[in-house]
Amino acid sequence: MDRQTFVLFGASGDLSKRKIIPALYSLYRDNNMPDKFNIVGCARSDWSREEFQQFVLASLGEFSRHRIDEDRNISNFVDKLYYVPFDATNIQDYHVLGDLIQKLENEDNLPQNRMFYLAMAPEFFDVVAVNLKEAGLTNVTGWKRLIIEKPFGRNFDSASELNDRVSTAFDESEVFRIDHYLGKEMVQNIEVIRFANSIFEPLWNNRSISNIQITSSETVGVEERASYYESAGALRDMVQNHMLQMLMMIAMEPPSRLNTEAIRDEKVKVLRSLRKYSEDEILTNVVRGQYQGGKVAGKDVVGYLDEPGVAPASTTETFVAAKLFIDNFRWAGVPFYIRTGKRMQSKTTKIVVEFRSTPEKLFFNKDSNLSSNTLTIFVNPSQGMSLSINVEQEKSGVVEPNVIDFARETKNSPEAYERLIFDAMNNDSTFFTRWDEVSLAWKWIDPVSRSFANGHPMHSYESGTTGPAASDELLASDGFRWWN
Numbered sequence: 001m002d003r004q005t006f007v008l009f010g011a012s013g014d015l016s017k018r019k020i021i022p023a024l025y026s027l028y029r030d031n032n033m034p035d036k037f038n039i040v041g042c043a044r045s046d047w048s049r050e051e052f053q054q055f056v057l058a059s060l061g062e063f064s065r066h067r068i069d070e071d072r073n074i075s076n077f078v079d080k081l082y083y084v085p086f087d088a089t090n091i092q093d094y095h096v097l098g099d100l101i102q103k104l105e106n107e108d109n110l111p112q113n114r115m116f117y118l119a120m121a122p123e124f125f126d127v128v129a130v131n132l133k134e135a136g137l138t139n140v141t142g143w144k145r146l147i148i149e150k151p152f153g154r155n156f157d158s159a160s161e162l163n164d165r166v167s168t169a170f171d172e173s174e175v176f177r178i179d180h181y182l183g184k185e186m187v188q189n190i191e192v193i194r195f196a197n198s199i200f201e202p203l204w205n206n207r208s209i210s211n212i213q214i215t216s217s218e219t220v221g222v223e224e225r226a227s228y229y230e231s232a233g234a235l236r237d238m239v240q241n242h243m244l245q246m247l248m249m250i251a252m253e254p255p256s257r258l259n260t261e262a263i264r265d266e267k268v269k270v271l272r273s274l275r276k277y278s279e280d281e282i283l284t285n286v287v288r289g290q291y292q293g294g295k296v297a298g299k300d301v302v303g304y305l306d307e308p309g310v311a312p313a314s315t316t317e318t319f320v321a322a323k324l325f326i327d328n329f330r331w332a333g334v335p336f337y338i339r340t341g342k343r344m345q346s347k348t349t350k351i352v353v354e355f356r357s358t359p360e361k362l363f364f365n366k367d368s369n370l371s372s373n374t375l376t377i378f379v380n381p382s383q384g385m386s387l388s389i390n391v392e393q394e395k396s397g398v399v400e401p402n403v404i405d406f407a408r409e410t411k412n413s414p415e416a417y418e419r420l421i422f423d424a425m426n427n428d429s430t431f432f433t434r435w436d437e438v439s440l441a442w443k444w445i446d447p448v449s450r451s452f453a454n455g456h457p458m459h460s461y462e463s464g465t466t467g468p469a470a471s472d473e474l475l476a477s478d479g480f481r482w483w484n
């Protein structure tokens with residue numbers, strides 16, 4: 001891996017504290033950092049270098065998956081940390097930052113390889129990119145890369161504008177747009193499961209699969225993020241990025257080669273084939289909801305409208321379910337159901353592939369017809385896979401589904417951010433989103449968000465449940481049910 005300087009904008013923020021700093025430390029601890037590097041944190045907080053180092057130690061104490069008190073190398077890691085008090089809107093501060101980076105590069109004999117990570121509010125993404133160029137920080141003899149957090153825009157127009165501005169300073173190949181779901185072990189494994197096993201691929205089409213269900217449910221509510229969430233809602237927060245990414249991974253064609261662009265090309269084709277809905281079709285195929293009070297894991301919780309920072313008459317959705325179609329040869333006629341929500345019964349991200357029933361019903365289970373075969377990919381919090389097949393229970397004449405399980409060890413496995421930062425440092429953008437993916441995703445989302453703005457029905461659901469009844473009806477009308 002190239003020697004480099006990692007510049008963290010928003011270094012004092014929540015994401016840095018909980019995810020990025022622990023990820024950098026884990027990479028270091030596991031010998032996955034270059035043999036020489038520096039990390040420079042920037043934020044408005046008027047900290048000294050020592051204060052930033054203390055902040056990092058405290059963050060690691062709370063959020064690292066490693067025990068830092070057992071690591072004799074922790075002080076070596078902390079020695080690599082620097083800090084610049086910095087206002088993203090003040091061009092002078094970029095010069096101060098540039099001077100420090102250059103000084104460190106000279107002192108430590110580091111090549112001018114610079115990784116800029118924007119862990120800041122989205123309104124600063126283009127500001128920082130453009131100012132970095134303006135102040136000469138992107139004028140390097142090595143390479144420069146920009147990692148950008150989500151959300152990338154709030155609709156197609158704003159995302160395009162943002163992209164145009166960012167691309168005045170960074171080439172598309174230098175931009176790493178993060179979708180942390182793409183860093184999850186089992187999301188990355190979807191390709192392997194599909195394309196490294198000859199048993200699945202022949203069945204992976206509309207002749208054998210009746211429907212596919214992608215669920216990402218959370219038990220938490222809006223937490224302290226109302227100011228962001230009120231203008232995002234579940235559609236922009238989860239569907240535009242994570243849910244559509246999982247859809248692409250499960251539905252894409254095999255890539256011609258196992259390289260970044262070949263994989264991304266196939267993902268993009270899925271979005272190109274995604275059926276665009278008319279206004280009426282949006283009403284029948286998309287369900288939105290908002291949580292009311294209830295009980296989650298035995299504890300009373302308030303409804304969304306009573307959460308701190310939420311407008312009393314807010315129409316922000318905390319739940320979305322939708323039926324999607326991918327109009328290509330492989331998937332013609334197969335519904336893809338997606339569902340995501342906050343304050344639901346369980347924290348689960350999983351993909352269920354439901355296979356068609358056998359052509360003849362020779363066997364029956366004790367109550368009714370045989371269950372369909374399903375392949376479930378568990379993404380989060382448990383990781384693994386299970387295949388449900390029908391088997392007779394010990395000469396009883398009763399045929400019932402049995403599950404073949406494969407569970408992935410999750411204890412202390414690398415976090416999504418670790419994988420993604422490691423990839424960016426190695427210039428591997430396979431699991432980052434390319435601009436055409438982002439733009440096509442917005443093009444699908446925009447008519448839905450217009451429908452939401454124009455009074456799309458809002459279904460309330462009790463906290464601690466699986467969402468509004470309308471989401472169950474979406475499947476029931478096709479003869480299916482959610483595999484909960």
Ligand SMILES: NC(=O)C1=CN([C@@H]2O[C@H](COP(=O)(O)OP(=O)(O)OC[C@H]3O[C@@H](n4cnc5c(N)ncnc54)[C@H](OP(=O)(O)O)[C@@H]3O)[C@@H](O)[C@H]2O)C=CC1
Pocket residue numbers: 009010011012013014015016042043044045046086087088089118119120121122149150151
């Ligand atoms: N937190 C999370 O769980 C997730 C966050 N994200 C994304 O990550 C990004 C950061 O989110 P999060 O960490 O939660 O936000 P925070 O508000 O916690 O942090 C924002 C950071 O930006 C700094 N900052 C604010 N204004 C300026 C400025 N004018 N100049 C320089 N620095 C500034 C703040 O530091 P200071 O106040 O010291 O200036 C702070 O370090 C957002 O894009 C968010 O959407 C994505 C997924 C999850």
Ligand SMILES: O=C1O[C@H](COP(=O)(O)O)[C@@H](O)[C@H](O)[C@H]1O
Pocket residue numbers: 216218237238349380
């Ligand atoms: O990006 C986001 O994801 C989290 C859920 O992530 P997970 O890894 O815990 O499944 C979600 O809570 C948050 O609202 C959203 O911004």
